[in-house]
Amino acid sequence: MAEVLLKNIKKIYTDNESRKKGRGKFRQQPKEGEEEKKVSLQITDEGVVAVQEFNLDIKDKEFIVLVGPSGCGKSTTLRMIAGLEEITSGELYIDGNLVNNVEPKDRDIAMVFQSYALYPHMTVYDNMAYSLKIKHVDKAEIDRKVREAAEILDITQYLDRKPKALSGGQRQRVAIGRAIVRNPKVLLMDEPLSNLDAKLRNQMRSEIIKLRKKINTTFVYVTHDQIEAMTLGDRIVVMKDGYIQQIGTPQEVFDHPANLFVSGFIGTPQMNYFDAELVIREGSYYVETKGISVKLAEDKQLRLKENDVKAQPVTLGVRPEHLTIAEEGINGQVEVSELMGSSLHLHMTVDGKDVICIVPTEGRKVNYDGKQLKLAFTGDVAHVFSREDQHNLEY
């Protein structure tokens, strides 16, 4: 049993703490592929508000992924769960016990750091055994547990090596091994794969899925990579500027993004946006843009009606894979086409805006470069977002 309950958690970094973070070369660099844009955080008299209004009920053995752009407060949240960072306000419960003021070592959690943070002077074996030694577990038991964890992670042959004699992927496994030897209630991981190259990252991702089946514990996993989030999480928590944007299963978040930000953050290539009008004709909602009119699907009609949504100008979002080439549709000009194997990514301009459209190749060779095409979409894949506050009008 290990539920984690976060109730209205808030974190403010006071000036005192900010000073410490700025120092040294160990300050985390923005990761590859991560947007480096400056986020607009609330800076109050008290300091920087890194996380606020954070409410989340993590169920026993659930795999939760916190995802969001750099600086949105993912690590801060994770570190608060770990007890490495003081909680400014709000309540944190692990297994029903309030642990706001409980020290990390008494929370029965384990954490895998982005930099691995292995002890350089100890062998892999000692790295993994360290926490058990501190707990005075007897030698035979330590040995059994370390070897068992090493077996799971396939690092048995490296047990006598020092971390510096290992490759990045192997160090990663050791870091995970160190965390799982003591059967923590909650296993926290902060961007564990971001220092690995693309191939290894994919491989480790599936390893983590396998690992998850072998060890029975609650996972909280932080990443800025939406693919990791989609593939690993039971539920994902999309964050931005210290606020939760949406909590849901990967499918829910993908199919029903709560707002413009989530729709753009989840899914690659990014969702396409068009300026459009939401109109009501004969009691039904239509989106109209660039001379076409599409009736929204039944479930969308219902939700819009339920919310009593008025006709209004909206931002229309359609995913690249949901745009099709048709006889009638939005006019666009193909600039570049990228062959991705089974599909073709068409980079187009529509009224000066970039639009990406994915079309299956089906083995045919068609040269789209420079062509004028018409794009169409159906009513079940159109997302309508409010122009005012960017939320999804269905919710």
Next chain:
Amino acid sequence: MKKDINTVAAIKLLISRLVVYGILIFLTFLCLFFFYLMFINASRSNAQLQAGFTMIPGGNTIKNFVNAWHDTNISIPVGMKNSFIVASLSAVLTSYFSALTAYGTYVYDFKYKKAVHLFILAIMMIPSQVSAVGFIQLAFKYHLTNKLWMLIIPSIAAPSVYFYMRQYLEATLPLEMVEAARIDGSNEFRIFNEIVLPIMKPAIAVQMIFSFVGSWNNYFMPSLLLNDLQKKTVPVMIATLRSADFTKFDMGKVYMLMVMAILPVMIIYVILSKSIIKGVTSGSVKG
């Protein structure tokens, strides 16, 4: 044409190497020449020494050694023992506590932390002679002369060693490692001793050499505090010998004493320099 460029490059390389090696040889000579002279002089008699310099060893080594050993004004074994106690304890304690202090101001956040840091560094600016006056008065007032620990304790508070340790920590110790140890359940003191100290080994070795040598060669403070023969350190003894008896003044003996005084330092250096290995932390965090 191509061949020409190659020849020119080869000549350039040769010239630059000659220059570099020339400089290195000159510097090495500067360093070693005086050692050599000392060993030579230790093997010559007083009369020979007064006749002038030479590069050739004399035949008086054993005699000088016996003279030095049996001199009644001094006692080499006692001096060595005293020097060794003071130097080794100072070295160990200085390094350990400086590392501990540096760790404290690096890892923890507390009020006025910056002020504390600056205060420690400010102490570096005060010449030791200035604070020595007060210290000596104190020692005399409370009858604490001729006590070896009076030389050891003050040396523990060493701002420059603290500064070095602090810089070293900033460069080598990621805070995440400390946090990992905390999550592993280690307490703060244990983290320092089991995780941080081993990582700082090279820095500690360097500072131990420096403070050992500094303390071993220190003449100023011991000469003021120690006048009991049983408590004197080697430098103080050498000085005693020089000023003790003008009629029997034997330079060969003094040189021999110097050789004896330097040998332990060399041995310590050889032992500790082995642990100054680079890249002790490599592999702990992303490469």
